[in-house]
Amino acid sequence: MSPVVELDHATLQIGGRAVLKDVSFAIQPGEFIGVLGPNGAGKTTLMRAILGLLPPAAGRVTVFGRSPQRGDASIGYLPQLRTVLPDLRVRGLDYIASSLHGERWGLPSIAAADRKAIEATLDDIGARDLAARALSDMSGGERQRLLLAQALMGEPKLLLLDEPLISLDARHQEVVIDVIKKVCRERKITVLFSAHELNQLLGAIDRVLYLGNGQAELGTVDEVVTAPVLSRLFGTEIEVLRAGGHIFVLSRGRDVERDAHNHDHDHGHHGHAH
Amino acid sequence: MFEYEFMTNAFAAAGIVAVVSGVVGYFLVMRGQTFAGHALSHIGFAGATGAGLIGLAPLWGLVGFTLAAGIVMGLLSERISNRDVAIGVVLSLALGFGLLFMHYYTSFATQAAALLFGNVLAVDHTMIATLAALGAVTLAALAAIMRPLIFASLQPELAEAKGVPLRFISTAFLAIVALAVSACAQIVGVLMVFTLMVGPAAAAQRLTKGLWSGLTLSAMLALAEAWLGIVIAYHTDWPVSFCIAALSAMVYFGALAMPRARPVHLHSHSH
Numbered sequence: 001m002s003p004v005v006e007l008d009h010a011t012l013q014i015g016g017r018a019v020l021k022d023v024s025f026a027i028q029p030g031e032f033i034g035v036l037g038p039n040g041a042g043k044t045t046l047m048r049a050i051l052g053l054l055p056p057a058a059g060r061v062t063v064f065g066r067s068p069q070r071g072d073a074s075i076g077y078l079p080q081l082r083t084v085l086p087d088l089r090v091r092g093l094d095y096i097a098s099s100l101h102g103e104r105w106g107l108p109s110i111a112a113a114d115r116k117a118i119e120a121t122l123d124d125i126g127a128r129d130l131a132a133r134a135l136s137d138m139s140g141g142e143r144q145r146l147l148l149a150q151a152l153m154g155e156p157k158l159l160l161l162d163e164p165l166i167s168l169d170a171r172h173q174e175v176v177i178d179v180i181k182k183v184c185r186e187r188k189i190t191v192l193f194s195a196h197e198l199n200q201l202l203g204a205i206d207r208v209l210y211l212g213n214g215q216a217e218l219g220t221v222d223e224v225v226t227a228p229v230l231s232r233l234f235g236t237e238i239e240v241l242r243a244g245g246h247i248f249v250l251s252r253g254r255d256v257e258r259d260a261h262n263h264d265h266d267h268g269h270h271g272h273a274h
Numbered sequence: 275m276f277e278y279e280f281m282t283n284a285f286a287a288a289g290i291v292a293v294v295s296g297v298v299g300y301f302l303v304m305r306g307q308t309f310a311g312h313a314l315s316h317i318g319f320a321g322a323t324g325a326g327l328i329g330l331a332p333l334w335g336l337v338g339f340t341l342a343a344g345i346v347m348g349l350l351s352e353r354i355s356n357r358d359v360a361i362g363v364v365l366s367l368a369l370g371f372g373l374l375f376m377h378y379y380t381s382f383a384t385q386a387a388a389l390l391f392g393n394v395l396a397v398d399h400t401m402i403a404t405l406a407a408l409g410a411v412t413l414a415a416l417a418a419i420m421r422p423l424i425f426a427s428l429q430p431e432l433a434e435a436k437g438v439p440l441r442f443i444s445t446a447f448l449a450i451v452a453l454a455v456s457a458c459a460q461i462v463g464v465l466m467v468f469t470l471m472v473g474p475a476a477a478a479q480r481l482t483k484g485l486w487s488g489l490t491l492s493a494m495l496a497l498a499e500a501w502l503g504i505v506i507a508y509h510t511d512w513p514v515s516f517c518i519a520a521l522s523a524m525v526y527f528g529a530l531a532m533p534r535a536r537p538v539h540l541h542s543h544s545h
Binding site: 048051053071075088089090091098099101102105106107134 | 426435
């Protein structure tokens with residue numbers, strides 16, 4: 001089977017700065033990949049390259065065996081929540097409908113078939129009630145589920161989820177992970193799931209893609225989440241402790257994932273982009 | 275009241291402008307660009323007075339300047355149009371230029387008040403025809419880009435990934451806003467375009483959840499405020515723009531005070 005996403009000595013640059021340098025890995029069909037790494041390590045950049053929004057400065061990126069194409073309908077995408085529209089009273093159903101064929105010109109319209117498909121997808125993830133609710137009345141967890149339903153529209157083969165757990169409490173994080181895991185196993189969807197903390201993902205992911213220091217390491221958790229590999233990716237000495245089914249990644253005694261997460265949490269509240 | 279031609283003209287012109295303002299304003303509020311709309315009208319003031327200086331009709335100076343400014347703001351979108359300070363500096367500069375142009379064309383000064391605060395009672399048939407054409411072009415252009423505009427406004431990151439040309443959409447939209455602002459300024463003046471472009475639209479967004487219901491309510495509110503404003507002005511002899519502004523503020527704050535249709539759900543597990 002040919003890989004779904006393959007990077008072959010690829011370099012990804014933003015504004016002249018190489019975020020990922022000479023990176024190679026291949027993601028196989030049906031894999032659930034946890035994408036981890038410190039802030040600025042290139043998680044969003046990698047997804048933008050897969051979406052065809054950022055051509056590699058060197059090397060090759062292939063998706064489904066060809067160059068990434070902008071607007072590829074076989075990719076579902078859940079962007080990091082950057083656009084904050086707090087007072088917008090738009091129904092969940094209309095919100096998703098606006099993204100279907102949203103690139104076409106003319107007046108918006110919603111076909112009966114589209115409406116049914118949206119409701120069916122919301123049903124699949126146990127969020128049917130969101131169709132009639134206003135976006136401004138939804139909690140963070142509900143919005144993430146709405147966005148997840150949207151990403152699943154059109155039967156994608158590959159799902160790119162950029163920090164879907166951000167600004168969710170632990171219980172809602174679990175719910176979101178379980179829903180994604182279940183739906184994607186059933187539909188054999190390949191998933192790239194970026195997050196700040198590894199531990200919640202341990203039960204869901206097949207392999208982990210750790211980014212850092214311009215490099216990327218793809219492998220099982222036991223292969224990648226080790227002191228030598230992470231020390232290289234973080235560019236500093238890292239300790240990895242395993243206790244009670246949890247993994248702690250420490251730098252000089254501090255939990256780097258938790259620090260990164262808290263840091264980003266603050267940003268999320270203020271609506272900043274990275 | 276309708277036996278006077280200036281009154282029927284006023285109702286016709288205000289009606290056209292109110293519907294266009296209500297519809298375009300709905301998207302301005304949705305995109306959070308109301309301040310950009312405000313700035314465009316001020317830039318238009320310099321255009322209108324400048325046009326007077328070289329012997330053109332103020333409306334075409336207004337259209338030309340706002341359109342050019344709207345396109346430039348759209349092209350610079352990420353750098354300029356969402357930066358309140360930059361917009362504020364540019365709009366003050368534009369007002370300053372407007373003042374300078376008036377300084378050199380003193381006979382124009384009598385028209386300045388009309389430009390700044392509107393003078394719907396002085397509208398003639400030619401102006402109505404012009405406003406109708408301007409309104410038709412504005413609404414047709416908006417209809418052409420409405421679908422990608424909504425997608426790009428609600429979810430820019432996803433829209434970009436799905437192939438929506440974000441920069442073109444935002445530039446085209448600000449050009450549309452420029453045309454609507456030019457028309458709106460004929461009725462309520464450049465200083466008060468908020469009353470018809472933002473007040474009704476913001477109130478409508480508070481009160482509705484659907485796109486079409488919101489657009490319809492926004493246009494209806496703008497129309498009701500404009501027409502009722504003229505009626506009140508007729509009976510009280512207060513300035514029309516004041517009456518429209520007062521109604522607009524009342525409707526907006528009334529909508530804010532209304533309880534929301536549904537209680538806020540704090541958790542997703544309510545079922």
